[in-house]
Amino acid sequence: MKRSSRLSLALHALVHLHKQPEEAITSTTLAQCLMTNPVVVRRVLGTLREAGIVAASKGHDGGWRLLRPAAEISLRQVYAAMGESLLIRTESDPGDIQCGIVRTVNSVMGDFLADAEALLAARLERVSLDDIARQATPNPLHPHHGAHHHG
Template sequence: MKRDSRLSGVLHVLLHMAEHEGPMTSETLAKAMQTNPVVIRRVMAGLREAGYVRSEKGHGGGWTLACDLGAITLRDIYNALGHPSLLAMGNRTEAPGCLVEQAVNAALSEAFRDAEALLLARFETVTLAALSADFHARLKQRGPLPKDHPHGD
């Protein structure tokens, strides 16, 4: 089963934007993410609607952050992405006639709800500012990246 990596990708994009002065075009962000600019525009539209980024058209335009990194949590971004599924597992059928499968579904459904609640609660405690601080600590430990490195901007 294919993983949904949109949350990871969007967080990556937002941290790049935080490190860059001025607007970043969809093309520049797509290059950093090794994807198509249309994918970037589609994902960023939800973030714009939530008020986390803004966009300007025309020469010198692009995407910029619209609020402080300390004010945005992983849960906020998850919500802006439309609440993608957190778990790859699920029940075999949603409305089984078999009593055994009903018992299995009841146990699994409760465990899945608990796991999702725990993960979402954790998402609420992590801000983009914390991710940025972690990046800067790693950068300080490693030393500056060369300019030709894809993430050396």
């Protein structure tokens, strides 16, 4: 896996969990689907566990399960849980504070990014895990790939 955000990974894993609600799925199995390492899976799902989205059980037949129905899990919750920003963090250089222009640019950029972040979150709220899962089921070979419903 190269440089893809943990958010996609989390969503992918969650859809798998949703599609197989009968039994818990192990990190190793998920890692094969996601083409990554079991430890990476645990890291990602671990943060989702802290957010109350999934639960892990140890021992025999242990593994991961969803804690809530997929229709009640919004992408926003997953997004928030991951603590990730879809936006690039444009750190302000500490040495520049002497220059008023830097402060202004940083301030404008910061305000803008905060606004944008809220906007993105509002949009993510409208998509649920179930929405994604339903898109994945019907035609796995001919995805529409256009105009979905999140606009």
